[in-house]
Amino acid sequence: MAGIGALIGAILLGLSLFNPTAFSGARGVANDAARPLNEGGAVARTTSQSWYDSISGYYRAGSQNAELKREAELARIRLAEADALQGENARLKALLDLSKDEVEPVVVARLIGSTSSSARRFAYLGAGRTDGVEVGMPVRSPRGVVGRVLEVAQNTSRVLLLTDSQSVLPVRLSDEDVVAFAEGRGDGMLQIRLINLGINPLEEGDVMVTSGTGGYYRPGIAVAIVTEITSDGGIARIISDPMATDFVSVEPIHQPEAITTASIAADAPIEPETVSDDTADGGGDSE
Secondary structure (H helix, E strand, C coil): CCCCHHHHHHHHHHHHHHHCCCCCHHHHHHHHHHCCCCHHHHHHHHHHHHHHHHHHHHHHHHHHHHHHHHHHHHHHHHHHHHHHHHHHEEEEEEEEHHHCCCCCCEEEEEEEEEECCCCCEEEEEECCCHHHHCCCCEEEEEEEEEEEEEECCCCCCEECCCCCCCCCEEEECCCCCCCCEEEEECCCCCEECCCCCCCCCCCCCCCEEEEECCCCCCEEEEEEEEEEEEEEEEEECCCHHHHHCEEEECCCCCHHHHHHHHHHHCCCCCCCCCCCEEEECCCCEEC
């Protein structure tokens, strides 16, 4: 039977070599007969492959989702760092502009403390006599006036804030010649009292700046924004909030001569005057 099978195979091989199309009909019949079985196998193979792709895609989607979450979290952190860096750059630029102002500051230092529970409003500066700080020098931030130096130690100073109840600062409207006094209320706000009473020209949102009167502060530095109108002026919110101020500059007194002259005039004793009375005929003088 093996020999017969080999003989039949040799005959079929010879026929296929000499006439390749001799069995095409038989092959077609066989393929037609096997078609349903082949289609079923193909469907099963495709279905199993799609199920495998779905399951593997589900697991891949989970890992990809976790990776995207990590990337988003990292992006938020980097964005927050960028915002912080931008704010730091703005603050440093403001300090640079503060140091390059038209008036060269005596020193740029940090506010190291302030009163919290007391009715008085003081701040403490990390610079003192060794840095050239003197009593009366104005203290300002990049936003505006903070106060003036009240006491000086070797390496620290005490600053009288504008909001202190004993602080009085001559001010004016930024765009008009309306003068007033900004008095501290002890609660973080300023009382604006007009010098010339009558029709109140102030409006909410008006910006008050230093007038330069008194000699301590140079004119034109921002002080406060009016938030409420009163009969004799208004109530204003200080622009340079000490609680939100890190570094400040200590500037020289604007007009030290005026302050010195005023103090001498206030301390000078009043001397009796010599009065000359002319007689009716102009013939004599009497003291």
